[in-house]
Structures are given as C-alpha cells and as structure tokens.
Amino acid sequence: MQNWVYVVLAILTVYILISVLLFFFQDFFLFKPEKLNKDFQFHYENQETEEYNVETRDGAIINGLHFKAKDPKGVVFYLKGNSKSIKGWGKFAVDFTRHGYDVIMVDYRGFGKSTGRRTQKAVKRDMQVIYNKIKKKVSEKYIILYGRSLGSGFAAKLASMNEPRMLILDAPYYSLSKVAKKYIPFMPLSLLIKFPMPTYKWLKYVKCPIHILHGTDDRLIPYKTSVKLSKINPKRTKLYTIIGGGHKDLNTFESYHSMLGDIINSRPRKVNLEGSSIDVKHTSKPINA
Incomplete structure (x- = not known):
C-alpha cells in the first residue's frame, strides 16, 4: 500500500474521531451550568422574589424565580444565556x-436547581410550559419575551408559537450551527450538532413587534x-445598536438602558406616512425647462 493511502486513512480516522467526540461532548462546549444545592436560598x-418549581411530564424539575414589581404593568419572561444559573442572572x-x-x-x-436530561426539544417544551x-x-x-444570547433562540421559538406583546432579542445568533461553524468550519455540523437552534427560521413566524439589541464590538x-x-x-x-458594546457588557452602557426603557414602555402606534417622501420618485433624467 502506497504512503499516500496511509496518510488519507490517518486523516480520515482523526476526522471521524473528532466527529464522534464532538457529538458526544458538545454539551461541555455549549453549556457552562452552575449547579445549586436544593436548599440554596436566593437573595437580592x-x-x-418568590421561588417556584415546575415538574414536567417526563419528571424533570424546572426551578425559577418570580421578581415582583409594585402594581405591575406586565411581566417579562427572561430567557438567559448558556452559563451559570439564575443565582447570578437574577441581578x-x-x-x-x-x-x-x-x-x-x-x-x-x-x-441551578433544575433537573432532567437536556435536549433542544425538551428545553423548548419546558419553556412553553412556563409560558x-x-x-x-x-x-x-x-x-x-426577552432572550439573551442562548436564550434568544428559545425566545424566538416561543414568540413564533404564541402571541406575546413583544419579543426582545439581546445579542442573538442566526443559529448555533452558524456560530459553531465559525470555530470548526471543516466539520459536518448539520449532522452532528444537537442544538442547531435556527433562530432565523423561527423569526419568520413571529407576529408581534421584534426588537433586537446588539453591540458593535461583540466578538x-x-x-x-x-x-x-x-x-x-x-x-x-x-434594530438597536449599542456602539462599543461587547457580548457580555451591554448593561454597562447608558444607551442600552435608554433603549430598553423606550422599548418596554412604548405603545404600538401606526405611522402616518401621508405627505411624506416615501413615494417620491427620483430620476436622473433632466427636467425640461
């Protein structure tokens, strides 16, 4: 057998090995959970706040917090990112x-205190149960509905299947497959990734106002x-642009808080275009004197 055949076989073996490892261990790359003891006491x-537990049909427990405002105008269902727990996100x-x-x-x-086997289908179902x-x-x-980073996909899915007042996406991704492809472009991610999270597909079916916040320096x-x-x-x-904002620091920008306040306190209104330039036709042809 010629040397090039051995080289090809070696490369193919390594490629298959990486694919297998990626398939079975991708949870360790995608998710950075913080686990909490059952008796942990939240305090802000x-x-x-009020803590609650919801049992799902497959026996999992979804732990959550209800932050209460005086004389509430409504409720924000906040879907967090891929790290830590609501212990830190609660701030x-x-x-x-x-x-x-x-x-x-x-x-x-x-x-945190939530249990159960994590799959894309299961988490989507859990979020619908909470909704x-x-x-x-x-x-x-x-x-x-407010989706932050990883949560933006789940929030978009919920909005596509329900009729909330509005959907707010904070640093959203097009799909997790696209994000992963940026780092490992040579892998068949469409076959391997368990959480493709195609936000772009779900946004097509959203019928409520959509507000997207993103920083220009998000790496x-x-x-x-x-x-x-x-x-x-x-x-x-x-689309709302936070100049200089990164992926994890939008809350440190005054512009973010100004935009967020305007968004959640706004009321839908129809824009009157009568008398505007929207239908003005521009031409390069000379006008006859």
Missing part, C-alpha cells in the same frame, strides 16, 4: 422591575448577525 437586595431583573414589570427567570435543565403558566395569570398582551456573535436577522421579518423588526 431591594427585590421581592438583571432590576432593569425591568424598576420600570414596573414583573420578571420570570428559570434555569434550563441541568442548571402557559404565565398566561393563565396574565393576558398575553402584557407578556414580553462572540458579530453585530452583522443581528443586521441579517433584522431583514427576516423587516416590517415587525427594529
């Missing part, structure tokens, strides 16, 4: 409670991703 200064609830909105946060399976419980107490016209999920997403359902979408 100047925040009224962001104040960005909504200060505007008079209750906040619901949950830990995905395997995060159903919210809308039993609050009309959907008062529900805001994990580039700003151009949100530009691309904003074109999928353009009549319902507004």
Whole structure:
C-alpha cells in the first residue's frame, strides 16, 4: 500500500474521531451550568422574589424565580444565556422591575436547581410550559419575551408559537450551527450538532413587534448577525445598536438602558406616512425647462 493511502486513512480516522467526540461532548462546549444545592436560598437586595418549581411530564424539575414589581404593568419572561444559573442572572431583573414589570427567570435543565436530561426539544417544551403558566395569570398582551444570547433562540421559538406583546432579542445568533461553524468550519455540523437552534427560521413566524439589541464590538456573535436577522421579518423588526458594546457588557452602557426603557414602555402606534417622501420618485433624467 502506497504512503499516500496511509496518510488519507490517518486523516480520515482523526476526522471521524473528532466527529464522534464532538457529538458526544458538545454539551461541555455549549453549556457552562452552575449547579445549586436544593436548599440554596436566593437573595437580592431591594427585590421581592418568590421561588417556584415546575415538574414536567417526563419528571424533570424546572426551578425559577418570580421578581415582583409594585402594581405591575406586565411581566417579562427572561430567557438567559448558556452559563451559570439564575443565582447570578437574577441581578438583571432590576432593569425591568424598576420600570414596573414583573420578571420570570428559570434555569434550563441541568442548571441551578433544575433537573432532567437536556435536549433542544425538551428545553423548548419546558419553556412553553412556563409560558402557559404565565398566561393563565396574565393576558398575553402584557407578556414580553426577552432572550439573551442562548436564550434568544428559545425566545424566538416561543414568540413564533404564541402571541406575546413583544419579543426582545439581546445579542442573538442566526443559529448555533452558524456560530459553531465559525470555530470548526471543516466539520459536518448539520449532522452532528444537537442544538442547531435556527433562530432565523423561527423569526419568520413571529407576529408581534421584534426588537433586537446588539453591540458593535461583540466578538462572540458579530453585530452583522443581528443586521441579517433584522431583514427576516423587516416590517415587525427594529434594530438597536449599542456602539462599543461587547457580548457580555451591554448593561454597562447608558444607551442600552435608554433603549430598553423606550422599548418596554412604548405603545404600538401606526405611522402616518401621508405627505411624506416615501413615494417620491427620483430620476436622473433632466427636467425640461
């Protein structure tokens, strides 16, 4: 057997080995959960909270927190990113409670006190269960879906299947397959990845207003991703740019809080285009004197 055949076989063997490892261990790359003891006590200064547990049909427990505002205008269902637990993410609830909105946060399976085997289908089903419980107490016209990074995909999926007041996406991805391909472009990710999370597909079916917030200096999920997403359902979408914002620090920018306040406190209104330049036709032909 010629030497080139051995080289090809060696490369093929390594490629298959990497594919197998990627398939079985991708959870360790995609998710960075923080586990909490069952008796852990959540505490946030100047925040009224209530802890709850929801049992799913397959026996998993989804642990969550309800941050309460005085005389709430509505409720924000906040779907967090891929790391830590709601122990740390809970500090962001104040960005909504200060505007008079209750906040619901949950830990995905395997995060915090939540249990159960984590799959894309299972997490999507869990989030719908939580959403159903919210809308039993609050009309959907008062529900805001907020998806942060990983949570943006789940939030987009929920919005595509329900009728919330609005959908807010914070540093969203086009799909997790696209994000992964950026780092391992030579792998057949469409066959290997268990969490493809095609946000772009779900956005097509969203019928409520869509607000996208993204920083120009985001190195994990580039700003151009949100530009691309904003074109999928353009009549319902507004893109908000945080100049200099990265992936994890948007809350440190005054512009983020200004934009967020404007978004959640806004009321839908029809734009009057009568008398505007929207139908003005431009021509390069000379006008006859």
